[in-house]
Amino acid sequence: MDKALDLRFGDLFLDETCLFGRRNGLVIQFTRNERALLLALTRNPQRLMRRGRLLDEVASESDVSDRNIDFLVNRLRTKLGDNAKSPKYIATQYGEGYVWIAAPVRPAPIDAFLVIGPAFGPQEHPTSEQASSLVDQLRDKIAAGLGSGRRVVVVENWSPAAADKLRYVLQTSFLAGNGQLDCAATLREMPSRRIVKAFRLHLDIADAASFTSEATRVANGVIDALSQAMIDASTGLGISADEPLEMRLPKASSALSTSNPAWLASGEQLGKAREQDPQNADIALQWCLHLFARLILIGPTGGISLEERYRIESEIDATVLECLPAIETNPLLMLAAAKLLYFINRGQLDLAEDLAERAFARTADFAAALPIMGQLRYARGRFDEAVGFFDRGIAMAELGPALHLHMRVLKCIALLAAGDRAALDAAAVDTANMDAPCPPEIALMIGWMIAPVDRALPPASAQALAALGPTGAAGAIEYVYFTSARHLVSEHARANVMRGLIAHVTRLHGEQAVPAFVLASIGFSRRGQNMMGSAPRRRPAPDVRVRKNTAEA
Structure with a gap:
């Protein structure tokens, strides 16, 4: 996979074996010696390749002109659209050899629900425009059937990349020859690559309408398969x-x-x-x-x-x-x-x-x-x-x-x-302004958690927390800990979640209202605790599963 990615240079794509190239939508064909020369150069980027070394890479069955490296390089430059005076791909080191100077381009991660990945054969063919049109029709029809929010994109010669974020890929392959265009499409689930459905397209080069009808048939089949996947996912x-x-x-x-x-x-x-x-x-x-x-x-x-x-x-x-x-x-x-x-x-x-x-x-x-x-x-x-x-x-x-x-x-x-206090304040305002407001108990709990530790609670919120009493306040701390804090791997993050509520409970009910196992889990000890933002003392959290009740904890 990495080799294939390394053979993308700007608008130039080279097959990893350099059997063919594509640039600006056009297929570039190479002779055997051109291919050998390209492989030697692209697999040794930014390194001087001397003529003698390059001659060793060229096939021996060639005539004298093909073995001439300078002649081969000039032919390659012509095919690649390169210029010896201001090269993009092959630079000349006079008297010594050549250097491949083009830096490989890593494609940006793909974020889509479905990728259509057409793979075209290396040969130019009169039906290539029809094949491209079929792919575009597939994209438009599938996107319309899936509805908004599910992005469908076309990525030519697609190959999987770790950074991609996608759910499905429809790989389509085209092969032209003997006056025919063969095409197959495979719908795969990602990242498992499980085959969901496969299609064989029946295309008649002499009948343009067959491309549209087959695009419709395959698109409907893909939509049906994905809809069934959604049904299966919502069973139980x-x-x-x-x-x-x-x-x-x-x-x-x-x-x-x-x-x-x-x-x-x-x-x-x-x-x-x-x-x-x-x-x-x-x-x-x-x-x-x-x-x-x-x-x-x-x-x-x-x-x-x-x-x-x-x-x-x-x-x-x-x-x-x-x-x-x-x-x-x-x-x-x-x-x-x-x-x-x-x-x-x-x-x-x-x-x-x-x-x-x-x-x-x-x-x-x-x-x-x-x-x-x-x-x-x-x-x-x-x-x-x-x-x-x-x-x-x-x-x-x-x-x-x-x-x-x-x-x-x-x-x-x-x-x-x-x-992230700034983002938190904005999110809290958005939540408070919802058409369907928070239930009072949720609003109170969130308010206690997110209120800055160095300020007193608003009067109504403080009264509600005071009304709980020490036992009820301890129950509130335990509830927040078990539902929102204990899952965090980071002790510092657990402290961020618990700090506000513990500070306000301590202010109203004293230190004894704070369960010791919660303090230990966030790195604070009973003595010398400071919930006003200073660095906590680090202690391992005890296993609270052996506790009998809140009082013992």
């Missing part, structure tokens, strides 16, 4: 397979993107379903989402003990791990497993990332995956990437207010962890 978690796609996708997003109260209310029903079908991985993960909702929707004053939290999280951990072999073909269930493993924070971050990345490659980029992908980037401290995922969700007009709120809250917490 109690979503009916009979519902239309436009209803299934928002439900899938809601099932994973928020702490859906429906999961809390469905505990009895899911418990019975598990008894009847204990091997059903879908039902098992729904049960885990019910347990997750219990931990989230209990709220900061729910009074759940650390012992009970550990018991619930252990059940989630064991159940999810048991389900993994059965959900490999279901992206929605893979995303659910990744979300749960991320949340319980039992050292399974690598596994959660693997599940989410592979599922994300198959979900057609629908909103259900975006908050999970963002949270996984957040855990690693890659806050710009995390905010990018959240912003993509915020920009999706089809999402309901609850999902938009969820994305905005996650964005605020990511900016808080990053220590």
Whole structure:
């Protein structure tokens, strides 16, 4: 792959074997000796290649003129559009030899939903214009069928690059000969490169209409395959397979993107379903989402003990791990497993990332995956990437207010962890100005977290925090820690998330209201703690799973 990339020089593309070149849309053909000379020069850039060395590279069966290096170089310059007096490619070192001076151009990363990668044979052919027109028609028809927000681009002679961000590639190959144009197209899922569908195009050179009809047929086939992929990605978690796609996708997003109260209310029903079908991985993960909702929707004053939290999280951990072999073909269930493993924070971050990345490659980029992908980037401290995922969700007009709120809250917490005060203040204002405002308890919690530590809280916010009392305030700190801070690999980032709330609780209720294990996790000790922004004392975080209750912690 790297060799192929190194053979792009400005508007000149050379096949990695130098069998042919392309420049300004035109194919350049080389003789065997020209090809040998090109290979020797391009594989030794910025190095003097003496005539004797170049002669060794030239095929021996040539006549005298072909073996003459100067003559060969002049022919190459003519074909490449180069000039000996002001060279772009081949410079002359008088009396010694030649130097390839063109710097390779690395193509910019591709960010698209679908890349169409046509590969044309090296020969010029009267039908090349028709082939290019067919590719353009494919692009336009597929883009129209997929709708806005899913970018379709054409990249000639495309090859995979690590920096590319794309979901699918439609590789099309054209070969002209004997008055015919053969064409095949292969739709692949990325980055797995799994073949989703393959097409053989029936093109009649004498009938221009056949190019349009085949472009329409293949485009419709691609759209159908991608639509089916979206349907497959939204199957499971109690979503009916009979519902239309436009209803299934928002439900899938809601099932994973928020702490859906429906999961809390469905505990009895899911418990019975598990008894009847204990091997059903879908039902098992729904049960885990019910347990997750219990931990989230209990709220900061729910009074759940650390012992009970550990018991619930252990059940989630064991159940999810048991389900993994059965959900490999279901992206929605893979995303659910990744979300749960991320949340319980039992050292399974690598596994959660693997599940989410592979599922994300198959979900057609629908909103259900975006908050999970963002949270996984957040855990690693890659806050710009995390905010990018959240912003993509915020920009999706089809999402309901609850999902938009969820994305905005996650964005605020990511900016808080990053220590980006200016961006955080702007995001908080945007969240406060939503048409559907935050529920009061969420607004209060976010306000306590993001309020600067060196200023007093606004009166109403301070009164609400004071009303919790020391025990309730300790519960609020634990709740924020377990839902928003413990996942962060960086101790400094954990401190950024917790610092504001701890400072305000300490100011109102004293140091004893702050759970010691939270302080230890962010590098502060009970004595001499300073939450006003000075550097914390570093201490390893204890294993809170052995704690019996909040008082003991």
